[in-house]
Amino acid sequence: MGKEKTDLLQGTLDMLILKALKLGSMHGFGISVLIRQMSREVLQVEQGSLYPALYRLEGRGWIISEWGTSENNRKAKFYKLTPAGRKQLLDETSNWERLSTAINLVLRTN
Numbered sequence: 001m002g003k004e005k006t007d008l009l010q011g012t013l014d015m016l017i018l019k020a021l022k023l024g025s026m027h028g029f030g031i032s033v034l035i036r037q038m039s040r041e042v043l044q045v046e047q048g049s050l051y052p053a054l055y056r057l058e059g060r061g062w063i064i065s066e067w068g069t070s071e072n073n074r075k076a077k078f079y080k081l082t083p084a085g086r087k088q089l090l091d092e093t094s095n096w097e098r099l100s101t102a103i104n105l106v107l108r109t110n
Contacts, residue, residue, distance in 0.1 A: 013045065013053050014062075015096060018081060018089040021063060027076040028054060054079060062088050 020026070020034045031054075032045045057063045062085030070076040081089070 011092075012096070013049060014057060015089065015092040016043070016045070017050075017053055017057060017079075018062060018085055018092070021079055021081040022086070022089060025078045025080040027068075027070055027078050029070075029076075031079065057085070060088075061085075 016035050017031055020031045020038070023034070026034070028047070028050055032047075032050055035043055035045050054063065054065075058065055058079070062082055063079045064082055065077045065079050067075060068078045
C-alpha cells in the first residue's frame with residue numbers, strides 16, 4: 001500500500017511549523033523535511049505553502065528569522081520560535097486536540 005499525499009486542513013500548517021521550530025532553529029527546507037519525517041511521510045509541505053506561512057508567522061511575531069549558512073554551505077534564512085510562538089503552539093495544540101476528539105466521536109457513532 002503506497003503513501004498518498006495528504007493536504008493539510010487550513011490553519012494546521014501554522015501549528016505544524018511552530019511544532020517543528022519548538023525542536024530548534026532551522027531553515028525552510030529543514031522544516032518541510034521534519035514535518036514529512038514526523039508524519040511518517042504522509043504530510044508533504046510544498047514551498048508554495050511553506051514560505052507564505054513562514055512570512056505570516058513572522059508577521060504575527062510567533063517566529064523570527066536570521067540569515068545563516070546551511071549544512072551544504074549555502075546562505076539560508078533560519079527561523080526560530082519566539083515566546084509568543086510557544087504560547088500560540090500550546091493554544092493551537094489544545095484546540096486541535098479538542099477538535100480531533102469531537103470529530104472522532106462523530107465518526108465512531110453508529
